Amino acid sequence: MIFPHAKKGELKKMTEINAGIKMDFGELNDKIRESTDREISIKGCTGQRYIASGLSGKKIEIDGIPGNALGSYLDGSSITVRGNVQDATGDTMNCGEIVIHGNAGDATGYAMRGGSIYIKGNTGYRAGIHMKAYKEQQPALIIGGEAGSFLGEYQAGGIIAVLDIEQKAERRGNGTFIATGMHGGKIYMRLRTGAKVPEVPPYVKLTLGHGKDLAEIRPYLEKFCSYFGDVNLDSLIESDYAVLEPNKDHPYKQTYCLN
Numbered sequence: 001m002i003f004p005h006a007k008k009g010e011l012k013k014m015t016e017i018n019a020g021i022k023m024d025f026g027e028l029n030d031k032i033r034e035s036t037d038r039e040i041s042i043k044g045c046t047g048q049r050y051i052a053s054g055l056s057g058k059k060i061e062i063d064g065i066p067g068n069a070l071g072s073y074l075d076g077s078s079i080t081v082r083g084n085v086q087d088a089t090g091d092t093m094n095c096g097e098i099v100i101h102g103n104a105g106d107a108t109g110y111a112m113r114g115g116s117i118y119i120k121g122n123t124g125y126r127a128g129i130h131m132k133a134y135k136e137q138q139p140a141l142i143i144g145g146e147a148g149s150f151l152g153e154y155q156a157g158g159i160i161a162v163l164d165i166e167q168k169a170e171r172r173g174n175g176t177f178i179a180t181g182m183h184g185g186k187i188y189m190r191l192r193t194g195a196k197v198p199e200v201p202p203y204v205k206l207t208l209g210h211g212k213d214l215a216e217i218r219p220y221l222e223k224f225c226s227y228f229g230d231v232n233l234d235s236l237i238e239s240d241y242a243v244l245e246p247n248k249d250h251p252y253k254q255t256y257c258l259n
Contacts, residue, residue: 038059125148131156188242191240206242
């Protein structure tokens with residue numbers, strides 16, 4: 001496919017793959033890796049696993065529902081999904097970006113150590129489990145809806161933000177056991193007016209902050225709104241947040257670290 005917006009004299013090509021229910025995940029991933037085009041469009045995705053696992057240098061757009069471990073070990077590619085995703089999206093991803101225009105399953109961002117995941121809707125249990133960071137490698141998981149139980153379990157680094165965009169009267173809620181075993185990183189949870197702050201264990205410090213004063217998450221909020229155009233940035237900035245991070249006065253961190 002030739003891009004209609006390509007500059008004069010430039011042939012900008014995209015590989016189109018029609019996955020469908022009969023294409024095995026191995027065959028689909030072979031086609032992705034064999035493509036010499038930087039941009040790839042996957043149509044009719046029906047649960048194929050490990051899409052773009054460990055891949056770098058590609059820009060992939062997916063229509064349909066990819067299977068488990070989408071973008072696992074991702075190493076610099078970007079993925080946009082026009083639908084929902086299943087479990088373990090971004091498992092141990094190193095760098096790159098995943099943008100999901102729907103909901104995500106359990107263990108989203110499992111052990112991710114770099115890059116960013118943006119989810120317009122909800123995610124399941126254990127999002128951000130074992131998330132970690134090293135120097136400039138600071139992963140981010142931005143959830144537009146709500147998260148299930150054990151959010152940020154054993155989190156060791158990076159940023160998680162739960163924005164509760166729709167703030168429905170009948171809501172699923174963010175589950176229980178938030179930040180269980182947390183010993184690094186931060187979790188930002190947008191609060192409704194008059195809402196109770198989440199309960200956290202004693203080894204987690206909880207403070208309250210206003211969006212306009214939380215400079216660390218501002219770039220992520222701006223990107224989130226640019227990806228999902230019907231989300232108002234001002235409403236996110238003019239909200240209160242609960243900020244969760246490890247309690248330095250509690251010895252729990254020594255279970256995992258020497259200092």
